[in-house]
Amino acid sequence: xxxxxxxxxxxxxxxxxxxxxxxxxxxxxxxxxxxxxxxxxxxxxxxxxxxxxxxxxxxxxxxxxxxxxxxxxxxxxxxxxxxxxxxxxxxxxxxxxxxxxxxxxxxxxxxxxxxxxxxxxxxxxxxxxxxxxxxxxxxxxxxxxxxxxxxxxxxxxxxxxxxxxxxxxxxxxxxxxxxxxxxxxxxxxxxxxxxxxxxxxxxxxxxxxxxxxxxxxxxxxxxxxxxxxxxxxxxxxxxxxxxxxxxxxxxxxxxxxxxxxxxxxxxxxxxxxxxxxxxx
Amino acid sequence: xxxxxxxxxxxxxxxxxxxxxxxxxxxxxxxxxxxxxxxxxxxxxxxxxxxxxxxxxxxxxxxxxxxxxxxxxxxxxxxxxxxxxxxxxxxxxxxxxxxxxxxxxxxxxxxxxxxxxxxxxxxxxxxxxxxxxxxxxxxxxxxxxxxxxxxxxxxxxxxxxxxxxxxxxxxxxxxxxxxxxxxxxxxxxxxxxxxxxxxxxxxxxxxxxxxxxxxxxxx
Amino acid sequence: xxxxxxxxxxxxxxxxxxxxxxxxxxxxxxxxxxxxxxxxxxxxxxxxxxxxxxxxxxxxxxxxxxxxxxxxxxxxxxxxxxxxxxxxxxxxxxxxxxxxxxxxxxxxxxxxxxxxxxxxxxxxxxxxxxxxxxxxxxxxxxxxxxxxxxxxxxxxxxxxxxxxxxxxxxxxxxxxxxxxxxxxxxxxxxxxxxxxxxxxxxxxxxxxxxxxxxxxx
Numbered sequence: 058x059x060x061x062x063x064x065x066x067x068x069x070x071x072x073x074x075x076x077x078x079x080x081x082x083x084x085x086x087x088x089x090x091x092x093x094x095x096x097x098x099x100x101x102x103x104x105x106x107x108x109x110x111x112x113x114x115x116x117x118x119x120x121x122x123x124x125x126x127x128x129x130x131x132x133x134x135x136x137x138x139x140x141x142x143x144x145x146x147x148x149x150x151x152x153x154x155x156x157x158x159x160x161x162x163x164x165x166x167x168x169x170x171x172x173x174x175x176x177x178x179x180x181x182x183x184x185x186x187x188x189x190x191x192x193x194x195x196x197x198x199x200x201x202x203x204x205x206x207x208x209x210x211x212x213x214x215x216x217x218x219x220x221x222x223x224x225x226x227x228x229x230x231x232x233x234x235x236x237x238x239x240x241x242x243x244x245x246x247x248x249x250x251x252x253x254x255x256x257x258x259x260x261x262x263x264x265x266x267x268x269x270x271x272x273x274x275x276x277x278x279x280x281x282x283x284x285x286x287x288x289x290x291x292x293x294x295x296x297x298x299x300x301x302x303x304x305x306x307x308x309x310x311x312x313x314x315x316x317x318x319x320x321x322x323x324x325x326x327x328x329x330x331x332x333x334x335x336x337x
Numbered sequence: 338x339x340x341x342x343x344x345x346x347x348x349x350x351x352x353x354x355x356x357x358x359x360x361x362x363x364x365x366x367x368x369x370x371x372x373x374x375x376x377x378x379x380x381x382x383x384x385x386x387x388x389x390x391x392x393x394x395x396x397x398x399x400x401x402x403x404x405x406x407x408x409x410x411x412x413x414x415x416x417x418x419x420x421x422x423x424x425x426x427x428x429x430x431x432x433x434x435x436x437x438x439x440x441x442x443x444x445x446x447x448x449x450x451x452x453x454x455x456x457x458x459x460x461x462x463x464x465x466x467x468x469x470x471x472x473x474x475x476x477x478x479x480x481x482x483x484x485x486x487x488x489x490x491x492x493x494x495x496x497x498x499x500x501x502x503x504x505x506x507x508x509x510x511x512x513x514x515x516x517x518x519x520x521x522x523x524x525x526x527x528x529x530x531x532x533x534x535x536x537x538x539x540x541x542x543x544x545x546x547x548x549x550x551x552x553x554x555x556x
Numbered sequence: 557x558x559x560x561x562x563x564x565x566x567x568x569x570x571x572x573x574x575x576x577x578x579x580x581x582x583x584x585x586x587x588x589x590x591x592x593x594x595x596x597x598x599x600x601x602x603x604x605x606x607x608x609x610x611x612x613x614x615x616x617x618x619x620x621x622x623x624x625x626x627x628x629x630x631x632x633x634x635x636x637x638x639x640x641x642x643x644x645x646x647x648x649x650x651x652x653x654x655x656x657x658x659x660x661x662x663x664x665x666x667x668x669x670x671x672x673x674x675x676x677x678x679x680x681x682x683x684x685x686x687x688x689x690x691x692x693x694x695x696x697x698x699x700x701x702x703x704x705x706x707x708x709x710x711x712x713x714x715x716x717x718x719x720x721x722x723x724x725x726x727x728x729x730x731x732x733x734x735x736x737x738x739x740x741x742x743x744x745x746x747x748x749x750x751x752x753x754x755x756x757x758x759x760x761x762x763x764x765x766x767x768x769x770x771x772x773x
Contacts, residue, residue: 102352116509127524146508149523162405163423163505260523454643457604460630461637462657463706472656476647 116146117311119164123171123298124149124259125196125231125276129331130169136327137318143311151257153228159184159303166306167315171196171230171258171276173299180301189302193320194333196296198234198288199277203268208286215272216244221251222270224258230296231258235274237293277332287332298333342509343517344536350425350513351493354432358493359486361433362440367470369441370448381445385438387499392435396502399431403503428504428511435496436489443485447478487548491541557581560710560742564610564620566593566600572608573597574767583736583743583756588763594746597768598712601744602637603630614710614742633710636703640715642695644687650674650698651683657705673701677731693724700728704735711736711743718749729755 122130127149134145148155152170159168159179168185170176173192179185200215202208215221224232232254239245253269255261258276265273277287300319306312318324325335369381387395403410405420413421421427451474459469475482497515504511506520514533521529560579565572573593577584586594599605601612603619606627612619619628644653654670661669674680679697682690690698696716703711713732717725733756736743745756753760762769 106349106352119507119510124523146510148506148508149520150506158423158505161400161422162410162420164420164507164510257523263523263525266525452643454639454641455645457602457630458637458639458643458702459645459656460604461602461633461635462702463631463634463659464656465631472648473645476645 115144117143118166118306118309118315119146119148120167120169120312120315121148121150121155121159121163121165122167122169123152123155123230124257125171125278126169126298127259127279128281129278129328129333132327133315133319133324136321136323137315140318140321141311141314143314145311145315149257149259151224151229151232153230154257157228164305165303166309166312167300167302169298169300171296171298172233173297175230176299176301179303183304185301185303186307187301189307189316190299191301191316191320192297192299192336194298194328194335196231196298197277197290197332197334198231198238198274198293198296199280199285199332200288201262201265201273201275201280201283201285203265203271206271208284209272212238212286212288212292213242213244215239215242215274216247218272219251220253220270220272221248222253222255222261222264222273222275224261224275225254225256227254229255229257231261231276234293234296238274238288241292281330281332340508343512343514343533346425346428346512347494347514347537350428350432351436351490354429354436354493355486355490357429357433358436358440358489359482362437362485362489363444363475363482365437366441366444366448367474370445381441384441387434388438388442392496392498393502394498395434396431396499399434399499399503403427403430422503423505423507423511425504425511428500428513431499431503432493432496435499436493439489439492440482440485443488444478444482447481447485448474450481451477483551484548487544491544494540495537558615558709558740558742560601560744561611561613562597562601564597564600564607564612564622566596566605566607568596568605571596572766573763575600575763577761577768579742579744579759579761581736581740581742582758583733583745584759584761585753585757586744586746586761586763587748587753589765590748592763592765593767594763595714598714598744598746601710602635602712603628603633634706634708636706636708636711638696638699638703638711638713638716640718642692642699644695644698644702646688648687649684650679650687650690653687653698654701654705657702659706670701670705673705674698676704676735677701678727691724692720693728696720696724696728697731700731700735704739709742711741713743713745715746715748717752718747725749725751726755732756 130147137143137145148165152172152175155168156170156175156179159165160182168176168179176185176190180187180190200208200212209215209217223235226232226236236245239248253264255264259279261273261275262279264270274288277285300316302312302316328335365384369377400422401407403421405411405414405422410421421430456469456473459473464472495515497519500513501516506512506516512520514537518530518533521533558581562578563576565574573596575593575597586597588594596605600607600620607620607622609622611621618626619633620626651667651670651674654673655666658666658669671680671683674683677697677700679694679701682694682698717728720728729752735741745752747753
């Protein structure tokens, strides 16, 4: 933004020779006397500082969740609101990033990861309440293509596409699974230099939908209502969605309420609608 | 856009950060100008590093320096009861560090452009160094310093990488406007993304006009 | 009778000057080709530059002694300085400019002393004028008042009149002579102008590039 400001400063100086701009400047100069400007600036600053206070949208609990749960959890949040009158705020991101933030002291009340290993790490580091650990569902992979592009008949045709997006395997479990699929099919070496790595699996979906890649291996839960091809689960390790209430969240009733909603019968129905395989 | 919290938070954070960067930056620039040694150049380079570092790298270093497991972060936590990172205070720190180099550079340039003769005659007249700074150097450098502060404000307001690393993206707590726009884009919420971007752009333009008009040279 | 003794070498990157002379009450003109080190000598006496060798002493007060590592701050030398281009604070009124230089007393007292000084130099009506818009001659009068404000024993003037028209120059020369006599000051004036020398000098110190060569009455 600062570069933007400097760039425009230069343009304004040059444009000063333009009669329209000149007259605007004359008007502005006349109205914006130094004192007036300083006074109005002080008022604006004071108003900002005052108005901002007390305007916080207070959420009762903050849930850090892997981004594949974005759509499903919107409904679960409504369910929790109906069941226990709680407002849940979400921080969506790749499971690995969220784990890093938790280990750095992020004030999340619940951690939902797309794999169980990260949750175990968080618990082992003392940030999670082991008794609340729950591998509540299994996620599935799906292939989507850019709008108006045909889907492949089966997964082994992925190599025919020029740009393939997956979530970044460095910190996203869905990315790890997607890479596994490519490796199992013997396609990885071929497509490796055509891979686009998204920050998290929701971003991968956005990239395909925006047309920046022609095909993507993404989370089924994010694309259930669009044309997609489900990936055979034999091609990768299970994507074990696991949750845990953090040490901080264990004293938060709203956190408990969210987890209850998620684990309730209605919650399981919602998850299944989004393509998750729910554990019984 | 139904939740305007990110806007208020962004304004509050960037105003406070700009004030901190302004005071700190001017003081540092003055000390650096007086401290004539090779080390002064090194220190100045360190303090203007945030301009060249990618914001996420800056954020990463800040997180390491101020996180709950660090010395500084631990000290903050024992003093104030809550950690510095992932809070609004953390966002203020990230924004201040991002804005500081702009203030320092502008202040250094403005102060070195002050006629040395005027400063010297003030000293000969008997004014102490502090009075020389207050009565001569700062008033004469005010225009340049003001422009630097305005740039610093624009930088603080628009920060994304460092803020999101140090303060996180906690809705209703540390989700500043640039972060909210990014979030909206990821969620496919084009309406919010558009509104947020327009507001940020509009504020930048207003600041720009303010700077060029108020701090323009008098004819 | 007061005596200023100067025996120093002053250096800046690429140039050095050896200056040896003494000056007593009255006007001593430093003359010589430009670039010979006259202004550098004044800077050392003012305390703006540190000499690399030698001593500067006013009566029994040592301003600078390189061997003994003595260097008195500009603020503490009680001097007055007038530059070629006034070097006033343009954002403050002429009265403020002079009042800031008055050393003792509280604000009201300083302002009245400043008014008196301005009147003495013929700038009494300019006390609240816009400093920025004053003529060269008017600015130099105020600079002179400011230089006198701290009750100095020593006055340093670096080409004080060279930017002025000849009428102003003549007036200000006369004013300077009067002030020096009234207050028994030691005044050092750097100038190229022969008319200045003729009108002002009680003594002349001649410079060659890099050093002083002779002193004459």
